[in-house]
Amino acid sequence: MTSIKARWAAVAAAAALTLAACGDAGSSDDASDDTPEYEVEDVNFDEGTRMAELNEQGSVKIGVKFDQPGIGFRAAGSDVPTGFDAELGKILAADLGLEPGDIEWVETISANREQFLQNGTVDFVIASYSITDDRRQVVGQAGPYYVTGQSLLVAADDDSINGPDDLEGKKVCSVTGSTPIKLIEEEYGATPAGFDTYSECVDQLLNGSVDAVTTDAAILLGYAAENEGELKVVGEPFSEERYGVGYSQDYPELCEFINESLTEAFEDGDWESAFDATLGKGGSEAGDPPALDPCQS
């Protein structure tokens, strides 16, 4: 028995070795080529501000999503996430006088964004993070840098769903524990199907196991673009989500800094080129930059 097992192990190992020589997966889609570069300025901040501290220490920790193509996505084996949120992180870092390589990317999910800011796991959260009054009570949120809303992704040949009111009794997929999945069950009577990530939901939609996928239109547009001719986004957004940059309330001075940085990016075209390189790949337009909320002091 042992000798047979050992022989099999040897065969498997040999096979792995021979095969290892010729595999070449993932080498062609290096993501770093086509993203814009942002000018890293020499900056001076007032002594004692958080910006000066970050500039001094030469690194910044930014929380982004790792599982949302177009917004924040990290490919296997890569250290750097791609997407609109990640680009904005680079813009902010550049205004702190930091290179993209100085950024430490931390995966955040919807459930832990506030806590990550509060306990200092990250300095900024840029993770499809909607501005709400509840959240502003515990963390700072500057922006918005993008406005979207909950929408529906359905099969391209499905005419039965044209808006949230058609969802009664339909199987609708979103991430377990998220706000969108709660809304479509409680407000529109859909049957919730919870998965781990939106990509899983899209797969279930593609093979017909669910009738629709719901979350912010910005996220859904990315998937519609990826699966052109098979999936489409329908109806008007039925909520308004204003994506903001999260920061800790311990450093209120960050708000003015973020707003200035965003205003500059709106004006010099960095914001638009970041959008075009990520969410805009599917052909959707950046539109006009949203109006920023003033900072409360």
Added chain:
Amino acid sequence: MSSTVLYDAPGPRARVRHRIFGILTIIGIVAVLGLIVWKLWVEDQLTAEKWEVFYTPRFISLLAEGMLDTLWIAVLSIAGALVFGLVFGTAKLSDHAPVRWVAWTVVEFFRAVPLLLLIIFIWFYAFETQLGTIAPLVIGLILYNGSVLAETFRAGINAVPRGQVEAAYAIGLRKSAVMRIVQLPQAIKIMTPAIISQCVVALKDTSLGYYILAPGLTTIGRDIWRTFDNRLATALVLAVLYIVLNLLLTALGRWAEKHITGARPAQSMENNPSVPLDKP
């Protein structure tokens, strides 16, 4: 062959019949496997595109990293669970009623609560701290597997013949000495198979870390299928890797059993239904 209550040793005619059954079984299995492979082929699941990642050196080293994380988490959890189990297992046998009662509540609670539920709760609860993602997973695994092992230890200690304990007391040993010198060494021999299968359970359950972003094989697998859109291929590879890990772990356990506890276990737990043998 003769050690079964179900049938006699087969004669020549039965052997022929058995051989025919055997051949039919093989034909059936080959047919089903062939059908599955053919279907997968037709559905484009067996293309190089879906599998190339698993013979690309960069991703092999990524999977190896994930495997090391899994092993490390499993070792921490199993070590912690053994300590937890030993403490609570003996506490359940304590002479003091309150100690017994507390140990019983803790053990029964963590045995009955789904591990995933427990891990999610600890993870959420730990958001306020900088515990990260590995600690909640390890704590959850220790609490659950430790509670199962506590039951195993208790049953194992109880399985030591009563007369031995009485004899030990009779020659003047104290309570702790009886436990240390007489009960535990024999109990450990009796319990080894159950402990090994609990280690396999713990190793498998490290996969639940995927839910809370903890590192490990399944989490690496998810990164890969997100990038290459090859869920089935990835899942099959993960299954093979876990099976190999678990078989190695089992073999290691058997080896340790033989070398640490002496030639043969005093009395097998196999047939002792009061001892939790194996759990999914």
Added chain:
Amino acid sequence: MDWLTDNYVNILRGFGETLRLLGASGALALVLGTLVALARVSPVPILRGVGTFYVTIFRNTPLLVLILIAYYGLPEIGIDFGFFINISLAMGTYTAAFVAEAIRSGFNGVPLGQAEAARAIGMPFMTSMSQVVLPQAFRLVVPPMASVYIALTKNTSLAATFGIAEATFRMRGLFNDYASQMIQIFVGISLGYILIVAVISWIATAFERRWAVA
């Protein structure tokens, strides 16, 4: 406690789904597990090999990985009846390995002399089975079988991220809405599971008593 008063309908529906999953995958596991156990104790060597192979594979693969295979593999080979059936298939085939082991240990636990004695006093095979071997084997099978089903109850929680709105899915949603009452929610949902586990233990005890040998 407003998390409970405002959401008890959904929580109950969640546990309803948990019980449905338990029923469907439990039934499949019982049937399949019995077949595998029969294969493992059969006189045909190849069948025994197949049984052992099945148990080795399914016992050493994490349930999570099996669910992934069922969700993304079965549809490819033309088996797709929706989330509920697919996840029941994964849980059923996984649990079947443990059911088979429980049954096999029951058969192995019946002393050989019992069957020999039955044969010696002239009982035909079927009678010795039904009167001597099976009743004793059954009694030995009940406790490990109860643990297997208790474990299955808890394993149904994995369905929370595979499209089934069961109890753990509900807890995950409540955590987001009532962050300050997390401990209560956790203990509350846990009690639901503990209740199911207690019922299974109670049934097992009743069976054991019914088949008790003095």
